[in-house]
Amino acid sequence: MYASVISGGLSGIRSFLTRVEVDISRGLPSFEMVGRLSSEVREARERVKVAMLNCGITIPPSKITVNISPASLHKTGTAYDLPIAIGILSAIGEIPASVLSDIVIIGELGLNGEVRRVSGVLPIISAAKKQGLKQCIVPASNASEAAYVDGIDIIPVSDLDEAVKSLQNSDYLSSLVFSHLSVEDTIKEQRYSLDFSDIAGQEACKRAALIAAAGFHHMLITGPPGSGKTMIAKRMSTIMPPLTPEECLDISTIYSVTGLLNEETPLITKRPFLNPHHTTTRQALAGGGANSRPGLISLAHKGILFMDEFPEFSRECIETLREPLEDKTIQISRMQNTYEYPADIMLIAAANPCPCGYYPDRNLCNCSDSMIARYRSKISGPMKDRIDIIVRAEKTDIDKLSSKKSGPTSLELRSMVMNARFMQEERYKNSDISYNSEISVAMIDEYLPLGVPEKEYMKDIYRNMNLTARSYHKILKVARTIADIENSHYIKIPHLAEAVCYRG
Amino acid sequence: MNQETHRINESFINEERAAAYYLQTVPGMKIRDIRALKNHFGSFVTALSASEKDYPDLISADLIKELKDRLKTGSPFEAYADLLRSDIHYCMEDDPAYPLPLMNIASPPFSLFYKGSLPDPDIPCVAVIGARNCSGYGRQMAREFSRELGLAGIQLISGLAAGVDSIAGSSSITVGGRSFAVLGSGIDICYPSSSKALYDSTPANGGLISEYLPTTPAVGHHFPARNRIISGLADAVLVVEARKKSGTLITVNMALEQGKDVYAIPGRINESLSYGCNMLIRDGAVPALSPFEFVNELLHKIKKCPASFKSSLKDGDINRNNNCDDMFLSSDERIVMSALDCNPRSISEIFLDLPEDSGISLPGLMTLLTNMVMHHKIKCLDSSNYYLE
Numbered sequence: 001m002y003a004s005v006i007s008g009g010l011s012g013i014r015s016f017l018t019r020v021e022v023d024i025s026r027g028l029p030s031f032e033m034v035g036r037l038s039s040e041v042r043e044a045r046e047r048v049k050v051a052m053l054n055c056g057i058t059i060p061p062s063k064i065t066v067n068i069s070p071a072s073l074h075k076t077g078t079a080y081d082l083p084i085a086i087g088i089l090s091a092i093g094e095i096p097a098s099v100l101s102d103i104v105i106i107g108e109l110g111l112n113g114e115v116r117r118v119s120g121v122l123p124i125i126s127a128a129k130k131q132g133l134k135q136c137i138v139p140a141s142n143a144s145e146a147a148y149v150d151g152i153d154i155i156p157v158s159d160l161d162e163a164v165k166s167l168q169n170s171d172y173l174s175s176l177v178f179s180h181l182s183v184e185d186t187i188k189e190q191r192y193s194l195d196f197s198d199i200a201g202q203e204a205c206k207r208a209a210l211i212a213a214a215g216f217h218h219m220l221i222t223g224p225p226g227s228g229k230t231m232i233a234k235r236m237s238t239i240m241p242p243l244t245p246e247e248c249l250d251i252s253t254i255y256s257v258t259g260l261l262n263e264e265t266p267l268i269t270k271r272p273f274l275n276p277h278h279t280t281t282r283q284a285l286a287g288g289g290a291n292s293r294p295g296l297i298s299l300a301h302k303g304i305l306f307m308d309e310f311p312e313f314s315r316e317c318i319e320t321l322r323e324p325l326e327d328k329t330i331q332i333s334r335m336q337n338t339y340e341y342p343a344d345i346m347l348i349a350a351a352n353p354c355p356c357g358y359y360p361d362r363n364l365c366n367c368s369d370s371m372i373a374r375y376r377s378k379i380s381g382p383m384k385d386r387i388d389i390i391v392r393a394e395k396t397d398i399d400k401l402s403s404k405k406s407g408p409t410s411l412e413l414r415s416m417v418m419n420a421r422f423m424q425e426e427r428y429k430n431s432d433i434s435y436n437s438e439i440s441v442a443m444i445d446e447y448l449p450l451g452v453p454e455k456e457y458m459k460d461i462y463r464n465m466n467l468t469a470r471s472y473h474k475i476l477k478v479a480r481t482i483a484d485i486e487n488s489h490y491i492k493i494p495h496l497a498e499a500v501c502y503r504g
Numbered sequence: 505m506n507q508e509t510h511r512i513n514e515s516f517i518n519e520e521r522a523a524a525y526y527l528q529t530v531p532g533m534k535i536r537d538i539r540a541l542k543n544h545f546g547s548f549v550t551a552l553s554a555s556e557k558d559y560p561d562l563i564s565a566d567l568i569k570e571l572k573d574r575l576k577t578g579s580p581f582e583a584y585a586d587l588l589r590s591d592i593h594y595c596m597e598d599d600p601a602y603p604l605p606l607m608n609i610a611s612p613p614f615s616l617f618y619k620g621s622l623p624d625p626d627i628p629c630v631a632v633i634g635a636r637n638c639s640g641y642g643r644q645m646a647r648e649f650s651r652e653l654g655l656a657g658i659q660l661i662s663g664l665a666a667g668v669d670s671i672a673g674s675s676s677i678t679v680g681g682r683s684f685a686v687l688g689s690g691i692d693i694c695y696p697s698s699s700k701a702l703y704d705s706t707p708a709n710g711g712l713i714s715e716y717l718p719t720t721p722a723v724g725h726h727f728p729a730r731n732r733i734i735s736g737l738a739d740a741v742l743v744v745e746a747r748k749k750s751g752t753l754i755t756v757n758m759a760l761e762q763g764k765d766v767y768a769i770p771g772r773i774n775e776s777l778s779y780g781c782n783m784l785i786r787d788g789a790v791p792a793l794s795p796f797e798f799v800n801e802l803l804h805k806i807k808k809c810p811a812s813f814k815s816s817l818k819d820g821d822i823n824r825n826n827n828c829d830d831m832f833l834s835s836d837e838r839i840v841m842s843a844l845d846c847n848p849r850s851i852s853e854i855f856l857d858l859p860e861d862s863g864i865s866l867p868g869l870m871t872l873l874t875n876m877v878m879h880h881k882i883k884c885l886d887s888s889n890y891y892l893e
Contacts, residue, residue: 203856203866204851204855360885361847362637362847368636368637392851392889394852493871497874498867
């Protein structure tokens with residue numbers, strides 16, 4: 001006899017709905033599973049058999065065939081345990097087929113019949129909802145995660161018994177329904193322990209951080225050891241605008257697929273801040289591997305990737321960054337598939353100016369010119385081209401630490417960033433970019449027009465400071481962000497003059 | 505002597521030079537071997553053509569065999585002809601062209617290769633030396649002193665190194681002075697590559713000099729050795745900037761051993777690059793307090809007549825950008841200037857140093873800095889560090 005259960009699978013971070021078909025017929029007892037399954041899916045056989053046994057369910061010896069379709073797509077993960085068990089029970093008549101037609105079921109089974117959490121629940125339930133399914137059965141510890149998807153009933157179950165009971169008894173099922181959670185509400189409760197006003201001095205860096213956050217420009221901070229580069233980078237998240245619900249779900253999907261969500265953190269509500277050590281491998285950064293796991297770059301999606309000691313990263317790691325910085329996605333090829341993971345990150349790199357770190361202070365720096373040039377060349381030209389803001393951090397003197405000039409708080413800075421973001425939203429609402437940093441060369445005339453005195457000024461600058469076309473373009477973009485921060489509709493000369501200071 | 509004798513002497517010298525050069529190129533042939541041959545045979549040419557049994561015992565049989573084998577493969581004068589075709593001149597000990605001052609130093613070079621000419625012994629020659637990683641101050645001083653020397657017709661000699669050496673050389677050439685550079689490599693190799701322009705222009709405006717065979721690479725231990733030639737050919741040595749422990753000070757020691765006068769430009773005592781100079785002054789070097797005074801004093805001490813003496817500067821007046829351009833600075837720019845010095849400072853540093861009541865905001869400061877750089881009132885390094893020239 002035949003039964004079919006709707007479930008879900010993952011390909012990269014995309015989810016697709018699957019159909020778990022179970023057929024029980026007469027013949028020599030066997031349990032076959034087909035459908036291009038990876039080893040952990042095949043192991044479901046053992047888990048399902050034992051779990052059912054331990055729940056007091058006995059299946060007469062029969063020829064059981066399980067197919068997970070579409071059979072050509074690769075299936076991974078342990079979420080098929082529960083649907084297979086349900087399918088078997090339906091095939092022998094314990095669960096009516098009508099109940100299974102509109103419900104998606106996922107969950108891992110323990111040998112004792114417990115239903116355990118799986119990763120990727122968020123994208124799978126979202127896909128189910130898009131397909132018009134009305135209900136889903138998920139492991140209890142995944143309930144909060146699934147609850148953020150509106151428009152589909154979430155039925156959490158903690159063991160096989162509960163799952164079977166809910167499918168046999170619709171009142172029981174209704175009693176289990178988990179109330180939805182609102183993404184907006186969860187995001188609202190944002191609290192940060194770090195603040196920009198913690199940092200003494202470093203006014204230029206704070207200003208640069210403000211500009212970077214406002215226009216989503218990539219930034220490089222250079223300076224001697226102990227000059228506070230890391231402190232500044234860590235506080236960048238505190239001045240970025242709060243996540244929109246879409247961004248929140250996007251990020252949470254990536255974390256869900258990577259298995260990083262749990263009961264306490266069913267949703268990622270803060271912008272990611274990732275700080276990989278410079279010995280990180282290219283694969284850890286880009287993703288890939290046996291299960292096409294998203295890399296650190298994708299985990300920093302819509303957030304900040306902070307690479308301290310930037311020149312110490314391997315060449316390949318630095319080159320790996322090029323694609324995400326350019327396209328905002330990263331491609332991972334694996335056997336027959338190419339996965340495209342989101343990678344819309346803001347890069348903050350920190351570097352020493354030379355191997356000893358003290359250049360250009362001749363009293364402390366003894367590096368030869370060739371050593372300095374070699375150290376600098378580790379950041380290739382094309383990579384530097386993608387970094388719009390380069391700023392210098394200074395080692396603060398002890399007396400300057402108690403300087404009277406107090407800096408702005410993160411809250412003040414954040415409101416300035418939001419203001420600038422709002423102006424950008426208005427400006428780009430009819431185009432497919434969102435930030436000033438995304439303006440391509442072709443868009444300059446449209447979005448970065450200059451008045452006559454400003455054009456003359458830029459000509460002077462171009463000539464006297466030996467600019468290249470790339471640096472000219474960068475200065476205009478940064479000037480546009482500065483103008484936004486200063487609430488100016490037009491780019492004026494002071495904005496250009498300031499932008500020049502960040503060209504590096 | 506009459507023309508005929510002169511011509512015979514000319515061709516004789518050239519043959520001797522060719523033979524000496526050839527001997528230098530024989531692998532395994534040391535300078536002492538060549539000197540021994542000269543002593544034994546009286547002439548390099550004879551040393552080449554002698555039969556094996558005539559060679560002195562000092563020369564090993566293997567070496568003699570090597571020499572004879574080589575001679576079989578071609579004319580010994582071919583190599584020298586190649587040298588001349590590349591505009592490379594050669595002179596060795598006992599050569600009329602060999603500079604007299606070098607004959608009296610400890611371990612004089614056996615031979616010299618040069619492009620252009622050697623310093624004129626009848627005109628004063630000053631060695632200008634200093635740190636490779638010199639500061640803006642060092643750069644400025646090297647430039648101004650060398651210009652003054654060049655304008656006064658005094659020859660300048662240095663290395664080709666980055667920093668003080670190359671700045672001195674190019675500054676002298678710019679004002680039409682004679683500049684000489686002694687290399688730590690073969691004459692055909694430009695090291696460091698950053699000095700290529702100077703390497704190319706020096707032969708026409710003085711000369712490039714090397715004691716090493718062409719194609720010899722620049723190796724660490726060549727540099728102290730070539731410094732003895734720099735100080736050897738000079739009448740006086742001017743130290744522009746030097747750290748407490750530096751190669752420059754080694755050159756100074758050689759100069760002292762050779763009995764040359766040492767001058768040093770003093771600097772701020774908290775600048776490590778000026779420590780060496782200040783130390784030399786403490787220990788007896790003459791402080792050089794202005795290019796004009798320096799040149800004046802030199803000309804009094806060195807009893808030679810320079811070709812000309814025209815100075816571009818009035819007495820005691822050093823060209824300082826901020827003095828000249830004072831009238832073109834706005835009051836805000838003046839405030840910013842006062843927070844700068846010859847050491848590059850970052851924007852944050854400068855901002856903290858502005859007086860409380862200046863009223864200059866951070867973006868305002870950046871605008872001022874950019875404008876001042878654009879109008880060449882100040883300089884910037886990597887566009888995030890600003891300093892005065």
